[in-house]
Amino acid sequence: MTQTRYYRTRSPEPEKEKTGGGGGTAMRVIVPLQGVVQGRGGLVLGSIIPCALFYFLQFYLKRNRADPDDKNESNSTSQNPTTRSPSSEHLTELPGLTRSLSRALLSPRNSGPVSISARVSGIVKGGDSPYYMGLKRVKEDPYDELDNPNGVIQLGLAENKLSLDLVKDWLAENAREAILGNGKELSVSGIAPYQPFDGLMEFKVAVAGFMSQVMENAVSFNPSQMVLTAGATPAIEILSFCLADTGNAFLVPTPYYPGFDRDVKWRTGVEIIHVPCRSAENFHLSIAALDRSFNQAKKRGLKVRGVIISNPSNPVGNLLNRETLYSLLDFAREKNIHIISNEILAGSTHGNEEFVSMAEIVDQEDTDRKRVHIVYGLSKDLSLPGFRVGVIYTFNEDVLAAARKLSRFSATSAPTQCLLISMLSDTKFVRTFITTNRERLQRMYVQLVAGLEKMGIKSIKSSGGFYCWADMSGFISSYSEKGEVELWDKLLNIGKVNVTPGSCCHCIEPGWFRFCFATLTEKDIPVVMERIQKVLKPVN
């Protein structure tokens, strides 16, 4: 999917046309070396230089071993090389362009087809992961209680439809004024021209307020530290571009949201190193595991630039507790790396556990704020994925400056911002929405978990998100990814239920599945259970 990291990189220098990075690199070696030779630098440099030279040699050897023109070579440094999926929460695809049309446009070619970049040719040929195929199946044959009772039920999409009615009602009453002039200067001539790419200030203020409300006012957000983007997807990518160079890596605890593979790695050339979490610890993040992965990366010559955590997590639904967050910050400080905290589901917690934002942790500790960056968005908590509103929230001035400039490639739409300014500023509406939404999520969660339990399927206790993370390893024919995918296939094609197999999320233990419940109504639950029951054949 992504191009092998061993292609020649050239820094984008506007004036000079360098044909290689050798000159600059050499100088950066020679200057400190001279310092050491002249007696400056002491012990530190004296030990770093030989180590660095060793890594340099390794890197040089690796670079000359790999063939940068092999378009079929996938990025094989991750632990799960099989799925080269473009998976995302929302991707659906029509059966493909009509070939007849394209044939009409093609002529006999002279010197072979004109080639697209190596970077993307893997994407075009890439196979589809179960995650992606499942979404497609649902689209082709969607369940409907009345019109299509035998259709496929969607449990593979982390979308929340439970409280859309509340938003709808608000809009029915307020939308028009909201977009085109609610007493402010928001007429067409106000919203149509070029706006700041990183979002209207009034909108940032409204979003900051919303974020605060969603996190129970435990922390306040400063609108001037925000960059708004067209969804959380570009927010993650922009941060990856800002914090890491091509060939660097982020540590990401598994299982993780399948979209990260695309968002973090695709165009940036940055790697993800899996930090496995295990069922024995209820898939909670362990700092020891982080440390192990960091060291392994170092041995492989990979430079780790940061850790990406999701809190609440996807697909498990865990919350990271205060102690873990503090330990994580200590770890980041020790290794001098960044923390990206994806808190897009902060408002979708249910149950009794306390949600703690990374913002709250650094609030009290001024020193390390520069390494913490929060990602948020309205796609989950407000059920508005179509409106494309994402947030980068950072304490780092340099990241803010860079992200602001990069937001031009992924800016939010002005009329949408105007519409939402009114909605988010309506604190009464927001309060009602958050509370009601949480109650409904809790209700659905409890019912789903109970239903699965009755069939002998246990889930991890989760306090956030629209899904439960269930252990079906007792029902797979072989304790392997293959066995897991076979079960997934049966569930999809026989049971007509689309769930997400753990392998798509790079879970190290086979047999775990993510069941999303927030696209269903309560009536659908028994139907789902019946269908699953039909498929299961317990393995003794």
Place this chain on the structure above:
Amino acid sequence: MAIEIEKPSSVRLSKVAISKTHGEDSPYFAGWKAYDENPYDEIHNQSGVIQMGLAENQVSFDLLEKYLEEHHEVSSWGKGAPGFRENALFQDYHGLKSFRQAMANFMEQIRGGKAKFDPDRIVLTAGATAANELLTFILADPGDALLVPTPYYPGFDRDLRWRTGVKIVPIHCNSSNNFQITPEALEAAYQSAESMDLKVRGILITNPSNPLGSTIQSSVLNDILDFAAHKNIHLVSDEIYSGSTFSPSEFVSIAEILRNRNYKDAERVHIVYSLSKDLGLPGFRVGTIYSYNDDVVTTARRMSSFTLISSQTQHLLACMLSNHEFTQNYIKTNRERLNKRYDMIIQGLKKAGIECLKGNAGLFCWMNLSPLLNEPTRQGELELWNIILNQVKLNISPGSSCHCSEPGWFRVCFANMSEQTLRVALQRIHKFMEQRKVCSVNQ
């Protein structure tokens, strides 16, 4: 690989983040900053800087406002809000079919029906900025090159190069033939790239041209396409100003060229479009890629996940652009008003003794101030630009920021202000020219 000796406390950013390839240190952007700090206002700040460096179209807002007033359903979801739920949840990177259909129709209308567009080949992006970057990611690898005729839109330095790591190699055009692209210039650029060991992946043209404000002739388009076919490279045609031609008959789209040659070589052609200029809606963030290459369409679609258009905006615009009466009237009226503005500024400049390139499209004119330069160099041009910005208080864009090989040319935008403000600007220019005549007489 560099050996970094890091300060223990500072956590580093990437090369992309600290790179200057965003280009915002150039005069092009410095002028905007000057405007931001001291913006002209008819009533409150008459001595402020008049913004003539921003290619925005404000001449036809009233038409949009009238439409939205009369069509409530477009900007809201009314009682019962039919379709809201689907719209709010819709994040399919194919985009709303109704919107793509409306865009295809609009693009056809602009071209007077001389080209047909298939909605399934339209990929939606949040603005043409994103579309150009996306295509660059898809067509070229880091270190490769795109050939771009000069002078070109300053934003390309950022959009095509910054995150992609791709280089721009200029196709030099000059005033001897009204800055038209010639086969010799194309070949020279290609050779230049080869001599720098750069692999050329495509040509990117803007038609109508920014900053020239003129359309590319049919014969030239054919030459460019032949050249691309001969070298087996891509051709991207940024037609963002296609609806801003003063007369409909003068613009020839690459789509038309392809149709005339039965779509031979089509698989290397990609068109970029947007509503930011023709419809004056840059804040809405609506751009498109139209490609005749299936692989490019598929990949662009997937990559557009990073830059989707708000479904609410798609819904709003689908309604508006499907209204044939509205679009026809808008396109026609907009053209007339731009033409009128263009005439006004050309006459005004002529009276002041300034000549411009003969233009027929766009939101700006290409003004020749080379006679005024102290020295016929980039330095001389920047000195003059500084005077015009800080003394005359007009923000215009120097040709050097557009990589023009001849010093002394400036891009002057005329559609982003009221007629009154334009008059003020012309008065200031007139006065400035008068003063210079007096000075030169006295020397």
